[in-house]
Amino acid sequence: MKRTILELGAVALALFVMLSVWNYRxxxxxxxxxxxxxxxxxxxxxxxxxxxxxxxQAGVEFGVHTEIVTFERxxxxxxxxxxxxxxxxxxxxxITLGEPNHSVLNETxxxxxxxxxxxxxIDSDSExxxxxxxxxxxxxxxxxxAAQKLAAETGENASVMAVLSQMDVANQKERLEGFQxxxxxxxxxELTVVVEGEADKETLRNKVQGGPGIVSAGxxxxxx
Numbered sequence: 001m002k003r004t005i006l007e008l009g010a011v012a013l014a015l016f017v018m019l020s021v022w023n024y025r026x027x028x029x030x031x032x033x034x035x036x037x038x039x040x041x042x043x044x045x046x047x048x049x050x051x052x053x054x055x056x057q058a059g060v061e062f063g064v065h066t067e068i069v070t071f072e073r074x075x076x077x078x079x080x081x082x083x084x085x086x087x088x089x090x091x092x093x094x095i096t097l098g099e100p101n102h103s104v105l106n107e108t109x110x111x112x113x114x115x116x117x118x119x120x121x122i123d124s125d126s127e128x129x130x131x132x133x134x135x136x137x138x139x140x141x142x143x144x145x146a147a148q149k150l151a152a153e154t155g156e157n158a159s160v161m162a163v164l165s166q167m168d169v170a171n172q173k174e175r176l177e178g179f180q181x182x183x184x185x186x187x188x189x190e191l192t193v194v195v196e197g198e199a200d201k202e203t204l205r206n207k208v209q210g211g212p213g214i215v216s217a218g219x220x221x222x223x224x
Contacts, residue, residue, distance in 0.1 A: 036065045038086040040079060040096040043070040050081075051122065074166055081190030087112045090098070095117045098134065100170050123135075124171040137150070139171045143178030157188040163195050181205050 039055055041048055048170035052068055063101040069086070071078035076099060083105075086094050094112060098121040099105050109119050109129035125134035148162065162179060164172040176194065183189050 006048075032106075033070045035063075035092040036067070036089075037095065038089070038091040040082045040086060040094065041068065041076070042079070042097070043075045044186065063168070074169060075103050075160055076105050080105055083108050083112065087115060087117055088131075091117060093117065095122060096120075097122060098124045098129060098131065098170070100124075100126040100128055119191045124169070126170070137171075139174035140178035144182040145178075146175070146194045147179045147182035147186075151183075151186050152190070156186045159190055159192045159197060162191055166196055198207035 005105060037059070039051070054067065056066070057065050069082050071082055079096065083094065083096060096109075096119065098109075106126055106129040109121075109126070109131055112119055113130050114130065119129070121129070121131045121134045122136050125131075125136065126141070148156065160175060160183070164176060165188075166172060167176075167177065180191055183191055
């Protein structure tokens with residue numbers, strides 16, 4: 001008797017699964033007639049709000065479905081994971097950050113490009129990735145202009161502290177290089193210390209409190 005009940009239960013379960021599969025219809029999250037762009041960025045910086053607003057506005061103007069997904073600051077492994085997911089979802093285009101010295105990220109972007117999905121880089125470029133194009137600042141030039149501005153504000157006579165988010169991030173290094181190179185043109189200006197603020201206001205405040213003339217090579221903001 002028990003065996004018969006178990007057999008009937010198994011048959012009923014099999015029929016239920018078959019009917020479920022037969023009647024299943026996928027429901028897309030967006031209209032596949034319109035293009036779907038995914039922007040993979042790291043949150044926390046105020047100017048990313050402008051990026052988000054501009055992306056959404058352009059989406060409305062051009063009839064494009066836009067989606068923004070985020071990863072923690074400087075977590076490139078998570079960025080790579082999200083990029084792979086975006087490609088798997090058959091996005092029509094991807095916007096993200098570059099990092100020229102991270103081979104895995106460059107290889108991931110290259111594979112996505114090879115799959116026919118254009119990738120546009122913002123904030124930090126990486127030609128090694130084979131990206132479609134880069135839209136953003138010439139970071140070396142930004143650092144150089146920051147040094148010029150600081151020289152003008154201090155009468156070309158100052159001990160300087162440069163504040164970055166992280167030294168191993170490409171756009172930060174590029175800005176610092178431009179900044180240092182420009183300082184060589186001023187005999188009475190010296191970069192005495194470089195501080196990593198880790199993109200955290202409290203950490204930055206603790207490190208620079210009471211410092212000399214300060215310029216942020218990370219965002220080219222004059223703080224002194």
